[in-house]
Amino acid sequence: MSSATTPIVRATQVEQHFGPVHALGPVDLRIERGEFVSIVGPSGCGKSTLLEIVGALQDPASGTVEIDGAPVDGPRRRTAIVFQESATLPWRTVLDNVAFALEVRGIGRKERRDKARELVQIVGLAGFEDHYPAQLSGGMRQRVAMARAMSTEPDLILADEPFGALDEQTRMLMAEELLRVVDTIGCGVLFITHSIQEAVLLSDRVLVMGRRPGTFIDEVPIDLPRPRSHVALSEQSATEAQERIWAQIRSEAEVAMRSER
Amino acid sequence: MTARSVVPAYVRPTPARVAGMPARGWTLVLLVVMVASLELYARSGAVSRLDLIPVSEMATRSIELLGDRDFVVDALLRSALLICVSFVASALVGVGVAYAMSRYRWIHRAMKPYVNVFYALPIFALYPVMVVMFGTGMVPIILLATLFSVVIVIANSLVGFESTPPIVTKLARSLEMTPSQQLRKILLPSALPDILAGLKLGLGYAIIAVLATEFILATTGLGQVVNRAYNNFNTVDMYAGIVFVSVFALLANLTLSAALSSFDWRRR
Amino acid sequence: MNARSVRESHRGASTDRHPGSPAWAPPLVLAGLIVIAWAVSSSLADSAVYPGPAEALESLWSDLSSSRFLGSVVDTARVLLLSYGAAVVIGSVAGMMLGLSAFWSGAALPLVYALNSIPKIVLYPIFLLFLGIGDMSRGSFAFVSGVLPMFLIMVEATAGVSRLHLKMSASLGMSRWSLIRRIVVPSVLPSLAAGMRLCFGLTLIGLLLAEMFSGSSGLGYELLRNLSLARVENIMGQVLLIGVLALVPTLALQQLELRIRRRYEVTA
Ligand SMILES: Nc1ncnc2c1ncn2[C@@H]1O[C@H](COP(=O)(O)OP(=O)(O)OP(=O)(O)O)[C@@H](O)[C@H]1O
Ligand SMILES: [Mg+2]
Numbered sequence: 001m002s003s004a005t006t007p008i009v010r011a012t013q014v015e016q017h018f019g020p021v022h023a024l025g026p027v028d029l030r031i032e033r034g035e036f037v038s039i040v041g042p043s044g045c046g047k048s049t050l051l052e053i054v055g056a057l058q059d060p061a062s063g064t065v066e067i068d069g070a071p072v073d074g075p076r077r078r079t080a081i082v083f084q085e086s087a088t089l090p091w092r093t094v095l096d097n098v099a100f101a102l103e104v105r106g107i108g109r110k111e112r113r114d115k116a117r118e119l120v121q122i123v124g125l126a127g128f129e130d131h132y133p134a135q136l137s138g139g140m141r142q143r144v145a146m147a148r149a150m151s152t153e154p155d156l157i158l159a160d161e162p163f164g165a166l167d168e169q170t171r172m173l174m175a176e177e178l179l180r181v182v183d184t185i186g187c188g189v190l191f192i193t194h195s196i197q198e199a200v201l202l203s204d205r206v207l208v209m210g211r212r213p214g215t216f217i218d219e220v221p222i223d224l225p226r227p228r229s230h231v232a233l234s235e236q237s238a239t240e241a242q243e244r245i246w247a248q249i250r251s252e253a254e255v256a257m258r259s260e261r
Numbered sequence: 262m263t264a265r266s267v268v269p270a271y272v273r274p275t276p277a278r279v280a281g282m283p284a285r286g287w288t289l290v291l292l293v294v295m296v297a298s299l300e301l302y303a304r305s306g307a308v309s310r311l312d313l314i315p316v317s318e319m320a321t322r323s324i325e326l327l328g329d330r331d332f333v334v335d336a337l338l339r340s341a342l343l344i345c346v347s348f349v350a351s352a353l354v355g356v357g358v359a360y361a362m363s364r365y366r367w368i369h370r371a372m373k374p375y376v377n378v379f380y381a382l383p384i385f386a387l388y389p390v391m392v393v394m395f396g397t398g399m400v401p402i403i404l405l406a407t408l409f410s411v412v413i414v415i416a417n418s419l420v421g422f423e424s425t426p427p428i429v430t431k432l433a434r435s436l437e438m439t440p441s442q443q444l445r446k447i448l449l450p451s452a453l454p455d456i457l458a459g460l461k462l463g464l465g466y467a468i469i470a471v472l473a474t475e476f477i478l479a480t481t482g483l484g485q486v487v488n489r490a491y492n493n494f495n496t497v498d499m500y501a502g503i504v505f506v507s508v509f510a511l512l513a514n515l516t517l518s519a520a521l522s523s524f525d526w527r528r529r
Numbered sequence: 530m531n532a533r534s535v536r537e538s539h540r541g542a543s544t545d546r547h548p549g550s551p552a553w554a555p556p557l558v559l560a561g562l563i564v565i566a567w568a569v570s571s572s573l574a575d576s577a578v579y580p581g582p583a584e585a586l587e588s589l590w591s592d593l594s595s596s597r598f599l600g601s602v603v604d605t606a607r608v609l610l611l612s613y614g615a616a617v618v619i620g621s622v623a624g625m626m627l628g629l630s631a632f633w634s635g636a637a638l639p640l641v642y643a644l645n646s647i648p649k650i651v652l653y654p655i656f657l658l659f660l661g662i663g664d665m666s667r668g669s670f671a672f673v674s675g676v677l678p679m680f681l682i683m684v685e686a687t688a689g690v691s692r693l694h695l696k697m698s699a700s701l702g703m704s705r706w707s708l709i710r711r712i713v714v715p716s717v718l719p720s721l722a723a724g725m726r727l728c729f730g731l732t733l734i735g736l737l738l739a740e741m742f743s744g745s746s747g748l749g750y751e752l753l754r755n756l757s758l759a760r761v762e763n764i765m766g767q768v769l770l771i772g773v774l775a776l777v778p779t780l781a782l783q784q785l786e787l788r789i790r791r792r793y794e795v796t797a
Contacts, residue, residue: 056268075699075702090793091718104711271705272692275631287633288639311658372559374552378776383733385734386752387768392756469650472650472651473648476651477741484648488654510647
């Protein structure tokens with residue numbers, strides 16, 4: 001069933017309604033294995049809704065989602081979701097937070113702690129194993145969440161504005177960190193962000209979503225060599241892509257603001 | 262709902278209806294089922310009429326009580342009066358003490374620990390002391406009910422006074438307002454929602470205290486009506502009194518909540 | 530609601546520490562002042578119904594050497610422990626179960642809140658009718674006094690478990706049981722601790738009221754017996770004893786709550 005050419009995500013004609021609110025779609029979404037796809041769009045257009053449908057945290061009103069060639073039938077072992085910052089458990093230490101996903105899967109204490117220790121090293125938190133989340137900065141907490149997501153060796157990561165609560169500099173650093181991690185494990189990524197810069201820096205493809213009910217109004221391929229760093233953002237093709245996305249979003253946002261009045 | 266859900270049950274959205282009925286409907290169903298089973302149980306003959314009477318009889322008799330002049334004047338009005346007096350007293354004293362605590366740090370430090378543990382102390386143990394000192398009249402009841410309800414008013418008002426944003430206090434100082442102006446124009450309005458919450462609770466506590474003291478030891482009053490009926494083996498009047506008191510307490514709480522909510526700017 | 534409790538705990542942490550004299554000094558000074566006022570006023574009044582602190586302590590001392598009184602203390606403590614334990618366990622488990630379902634919480638809570646606002650003491654005769662005078666009836670009544678608030682606190686706490694944490698658990702495919710053990714229980718621990726403190730005071734009040742109304746032993750019964758014998762200094766001494774007996778577990782529970790909050794409630 002799953003071969004090298006089956007996309008990791010294929011969503012067809014997905015739509016969502018909340019009572020009278022038509023929140024999303026219909027949209028089609030295709031992500032190849034190992035591909036990094038970002039979605040940008042005005043606030044409230046349905047980005048999180050789409051991500052949650054792909055992650056089996058919401059049932060779509062209509063449409064189908066296939067992951068790795070099989071229809072979604074519940075949260076999937078090899079899909080990892082990275083939420084915004086406070087998805088760390090405040091009563092667990094860094095190490096136990098990172099080991100949480102493994103613990104839930106019934107991995108033995110010794111094994112999961114060894115693995116977690118390794119991951120803590122990888123995300124640069126060595127020495128903080130026994131700290132509690134409240135003792136960490138927002139960026140460090142987000143690293144904990146990333147380490148937890150990596151612990152289950154995912155082939156698909158869904159990230160909903162994971163750096164949304166961080167300041168500009170930390171965001172950039174974290175984005176580079178994420179790139180490094182994703183490159184090492186080679187998984188597909190669906191990444192939602194408000195930052196056009198971030199989307200361009202990270203993605204192979206940026207999808208622009210129009211105002212609610214969100215549908216994709218543009219698809220911008222990003223042809224920058226990998227591995228990338230923030231330096232790549234000043235290249236000609238990167239600035240062009242940013243301009244193009246910004247123009248789309250601005251016209252959408254203007255219409256949305258006018259119609260809300 | 263379309264096909265089977267793929268979402269774990271605990272993150273699914275709350276359904277608006279279950280079996281075609283909204284939550285409010287189920288509340289009513291639960292209530293009716295409870296009342297009906299009580300009624301049936303009482304009528305089934307499985308329980309002596311000395312222990313339990315049907316709900317319908319409780320209700321009829323408690324409505325009859327309203328026509329009884331002695332009951333209305335000696336019990337209902339008297340208890341209502343006691344509750345009102347204690348409530349007003351604890352509202353005034355409570356807000357005053359909370360203001361003093363928020364203004365003077367040493368008062369705050371001396372009293373805060375007591376406010377924290379107050380409701381762990383069985384304050385009703387003081388009632389016999391008060392009865393000895395003041396007799397079985399209204400005074401000990403008012404004293405105890407005021408004492409019992411004032412602390413919850415203090416605790417809540419204090420939260421209100423202390424959560425006035427510092428920027429607002431700075432603004433007041435920059436406008437060179439006098440302390441009384443600050444209190445009336447800034448502190449009171451800003452603390453109002455918490456004070457109102459405290460007052461609602463305070464009324465509940467006053468009601469509990471008045472009825473409990475009357476019930477334990479008093480010459481008359483709503484609580485005493487239940488006590489006397491129990492001691493006279495008058496089960497019908499006892500249940501009627503209980504129903505009456507329950508409805509009375511519920512209505513009083515609901516009325517005050519509705520009245521106070523209209524002042525609450527946080528809910529507008 | 531959530532924002533508010535966070536705000537309160539934050540303020541609690543900041544106002545608890547002041548420079549200068551230690552935190553226990555001002556409340557002790559206040560207590561000392563009250564005792565002095567009591568002593569002076571009673572010696573001025575020089576009345577048989579208003580004994581001073583020395584007489585109260587003296588009579589308490591002689592009470593404590595009477596085996597009947599000690600039996601009453603032990604009785605009250607035993608019944609209290611049982612009913613408190615039952616109220617905490619049943620209230621918290623049932624509350625958590627209901628809190629997990631938002632729909633059924635919405636349906637059932639209005640009824641429980643209404644029930645909780647009834648002055649429960651007037652229901653005590655029903656307990657007497659069905660359970661007779663003795664440990665069963667006053668223990669059950671104390672249990673009911675404590676279990677409703679415990680239940681309500683736990684329903685609210687469970688309903689307030691972070692939606693984000695629920696989503697994360699769902700994304701890991703956690704079973705309901707695993708969710709309860711790993712997410713729900715740790716999240717509600719601070720509320721559980723607060724509920725345990727509150728529940729203790731309410732259970733004790735319920736028990737004492739029940740004993741005061743009718744009993745053959747227990748501290749509440751001793752109070753009313755002394756009242757009918759007009760032994761005021763004994764009443765005062767026993768009130769002091771009850772206060773101390775209530776305060777010790779409350780302070781311990783407060784410490785427990787503080788510890789749990791430090792560990793589990795630290796949201797950044
Ligand atoms: N559970 C829900 N119930 C009702 N309406 C909802 C619900 N979840 C989302 N919506 C509505 O659906 C629309 C899309 O929401 P969604 O959260 O997907 O937006 P978003 O694109 O992620 O926005 P943002 O960028 O602000 O996070 C919004 O208008 C929102 O109000
Ligand atoms: Mg969103």
